[in-house]
Amino acid sequence: MSDPTSLAELISRRRSIKQFTDRDPTREEIERLLELVAQAPNHRMTQPWRFYVLGPGARRAYGAALGARKAKRVADPDAAREVVDSVAARHEALPAMIAVAVVVHDNPEIREEDYAATWMGIQNLGLAAEAAGLGTHIKTGAVMDDPRSRAAVGLPDGERIVAIVNLGEPAAVPDPKPRVPARDLTTWVD
Numbered sequence: 039m040s041d042p043t044s045l046a047e048l049i050s051r052r053r054s055i056k057q058f059t060d061r062d063p064t065r066e067e068i069e070r071l072l073e074l075v076a077q078a079p080n081h082r083m084t085q086p087w088r089f090y091v092l093g094p095g096a097r098r099a100y101g102a103a104l105g106a107r108k109a110k111r112v113a114d115p116d117a118a119r120e121v122v123d124s125v126a127a128r129h130e131a132l133p134a135m136i137a138v139a140v141v142v143h144d145n146p147e148i149r150e151e152d153y154a155a156t157w158m159g160i161q162n163l164g165l166a167a168e169a170a171g172l173g174t175h176i177k178t179g180a181v182m183d184d185p186r187s188r189a190a191v192g193l194p195d196g197e198r199i200v201a202i203v204n205l206g207e208p209a210a211v212p213d214p215k216p217r218v219p220a221r222d223l224t225t226w227v228d
């Protein structure tokens with residue numbers, strides 16, 4: 039039987055989820071979602087995406103890397119350590135965290151296409167999770183290229199992290215943020 043929820047409804051309903059319940063998504067749930075990510079369009083069938091599903095230790099290490107960057111702005115050493123510990127603990131406590139990476143191609147044109155294709159996959163992940171009753175939150179930033187984050191993920195040379203996607207069962211769904219209607223941003227060109 040096909041899912042009665044329309045794609046339009048899923049797209050409109052999806053929100054970035056910041057609070058999750060205690061239920062961890064199962065390995066099977068995550069595998070099902072990632073198979074849908076791998077259905078994303080990609081030019082030349084490069085299939086450039088790579089997925090790193092981080093367990094508690096890896097999540098803690100990634101959080102510690104992020105925390106260490108934040109702690110650089112904190113002068114007091116005890117307070118700085120507290121920042122690192124709390125960000126690490128917050129990440130460890132997430133129900134699931136997936137680092138979506140891309141294989142970095144030598145050719146700049148293919149590199150750009152592969153990066154774009156990986157984002158199409160990430161959009162699939164958000165919508166497929168929504169359809170499965172799960173929520174996602176995309177996280178990006180310079181931390182993704184930090185050697186400590188790369189080490190936490192176990193990223194090999196030749197790949198870069200495109201996004202971190204937190205995944206879990208939503209405990210709270212934020213209100214939608216207002217969007218400019220597409221018609222106000224559209225030019226119909228003769």
Ligand SMILES: Cc1cc2nc3c(=O)[nH]c(=O)nc-3n(C[C@H](O)[C@H](O)[C@H](O)COP(=O)(O)O)c2cc1C
Binds near residue numbers: 052053054055176215
């Ligand atoms: C490319 C990209 C990068 C993002 N990076 C972050 C991030 O680093 N931190 C964060 O809190 N949210 C991040 N987000 C989530 C956006 O803030 C969020 O999608 C936006 O506020 C709209 O809210 P909604 O997803 O609930 O509709 C990112 C989203 C995208 C598409």
